[in-house]
Amino acid sequence: MSVAHDHDHGAHDAHHHEMSFIEKYIFPTDHKYIGKQYMFTGMFMALFGGFYAYVFRMQLAFPNMSVPFFGRVSPMEYNAAITQHGTVMIFWVAMPVLIAAFGNFLIPLLIGADDMAFPRLNRLSYQIFLVSAVVLIASWFVPGGAFGGAWTAYPPLSADARYSLTPMGSSMWLIAVALEFAAFLLGGINFIVTAMNGRAPGMKWNDVPMIVWMICIASILFMASVGPLVAGAIMLLFDQNLGTNFFDPRRGGDPILWQHLFWFFGHPEVYVVLLPATGMCAEVIPVFARKKLFAYDTVLYTTIGTGVLSFFVWAHHQFVAGIDPRMANVFTITTVLISIPIAEMVFLYIATLYGGSIRYTVPMLWALGFIFAFLIGGVTGIYLGASGADIYFHDTYFVVAHFHYTFFPIAFIGTFTGFTYWFPKMFGRMMNETLGKIHFFGTMISFNFIFLPLFATGLGGDHRRIYNYNNFPELATPDLQNLRILATVALLVLIAFQFIFIYNTFYSMFFGPISGTNPWKATTLEWTTPENPPGHGNWPPDNMPTVYRGPYEYSVPGREDDFWPQNQQS
């Protein structure tokens, strides 16, 4: 069965029709090209996000010095840089790459469909996303500069240009974010419908690869949580430009309302990007341990449990924000409870290694690196979820270090896991293993040297979003400054190692050794396409795959091969 859709050419003549360049690359409806567009747009935006981080880390390590490639950093530019860094990395890197790029590329291939359910909606989604990215980048160059009120955009600071001093920047920030949400709403419904209706004959719910589950659950979380924030964003836009006062207390508004709308979305959003990243691990670890995923359905239940629970924890971001202090007790309990499904999931991934035959390829290293790094992010979250301890840790660098130990593994380690694993399917060639390993170890080591020192500065009292700590006598000590310099130097090293990845990607794309259709000897359907990379429609229309078994049948006793593809009858 193939997905019914309104595609111009129809699946049947797809293989006989040569598409023009514009059709193929500029206005594609093929899910693989849209996925790649999202992927490379997201990676391009990561360059912006990384550059902002470079600018403000340099300012913190060497206050008021001229930063190479930028110049002296004013407080205004510093605030804009931290704000844009957070916004770009979450909404324009993690979201498009993990959900949109991998979702588009993988879902039809992994469920045995010829394309997404709504290919044109898919194209529209990318085009809106592209516009939103342009709006965000352009906001840096308008009079007054880019919005600098932190990525959480708390009013009244964000609601009134007299406070923020960025009359155009703050509105453009909101418009960009709202457009981006519209794009992902279109994408999300597409993923869910495709996974529900497009599965190959014989693919039951528990034959669906975990990454598909994860992306669909993430899409549901996103769609269920984003509504209040879109409404809030429009209200804030009205406050800025039309003189309403939803969030300004001088005329009866309530600034805390925004915080609830923001974090009701903002906390599930963490899991929206976390789930696809853990899904990558669930795909990659079984392949390279040659082992069935440990307790498939328990992994699925922990995912659903995490997703449901994530809707009831948002106010832990607001313990000291002026909410009723009694409410903090409720949210402490729900927040600490989220350790239960997440710990279970991590244990199950580690248990998958038991009895395996582990091959340390580059994608496997990244998947294991994800578990190693995310574990630190997970355990440090307990400090912040415990209301009593959060009184001290709130808005310190301890928080910054904690969520970078979750978001860096998600947005980068997770992406590298998936990207290096599916690279042969995307481009038909293998990446260089040696360069990949250099990139892996260089990135992992420097990443830890950025954020371990920041736990320490946070414990020492460094609060966030300060452009020069010399104004605070207790924080202007050589010990703390040395740690800040260490973090900045480690960031420079981390950035340097990314050039190896960029080189490896583009070199291997054109000159890497031809991979063949199933280089990793994996079982899921994307590795069974006759062409590699798969052509338009993925499989010949008269030979769509049929599924006979679950996605992780490795090392089955009594079989000669140690993998048993889902579409092989016997």
Added chain:
Amino acid sequence: MNLFQPALSTFASDVDNLVMMITAIVGFWYLATNVMFFWLLWRYRAQEGVKALYVTGHEPELLRWITYPHYLIIFMDLFVIVGAIKVWYNVKQNLPEPQEVVRVVGQQWAWSFQHPGADGILDTADDIKTVDGLHVPVNKVVHAKLESRDVLHNFSIPVFRLKQDIVPGRVITAWFEATQAGVYDLQCAEMCGIGHGLMAGRIYVESDEDHLAWITANTPK
């Protein structure tokens, strides 16, 4: 190298002890998980002629390696929750009767403070108003009435382990009892605009005599 700020309020060491307890619990889990993780990685590396096991993960003798630690996590979560709520209750919910009340006003980008003066009552003629310096007596329960003139600010004193957002349009009360005289940092810990990084205040914790002397010297004539 001692990074940690000293604990100088009555509840500061409670916060620190909670942090220590959490460190013990999560440190145990962190180490235990990593030992297991790296041992498995080493033990089950690919070896010539050795095939991987075929297990589904529902074998009871394997699954209990997951479930028993998991019960232990749930049990330890209870300690974290109870510990957190106890500290929170003392700092934020159960405010002791004040022996001194001060007003703290945050605005872009400075602090101003109103002290009750010689009569000990706020909003009378002998109130003392200062900018960027708050003067309080040691070993007295102080209530700070937090107000903002414009955007969100945050009244944060790291050595007291105290942090509270200030919301315009509201008066939020925070309390502390300092245990040692001295001069300490007072930060704004909530993004408040371009000058956020400049919004540094100082808190002067004074012995009773010093505090009295300061009041006498500064009472408006």
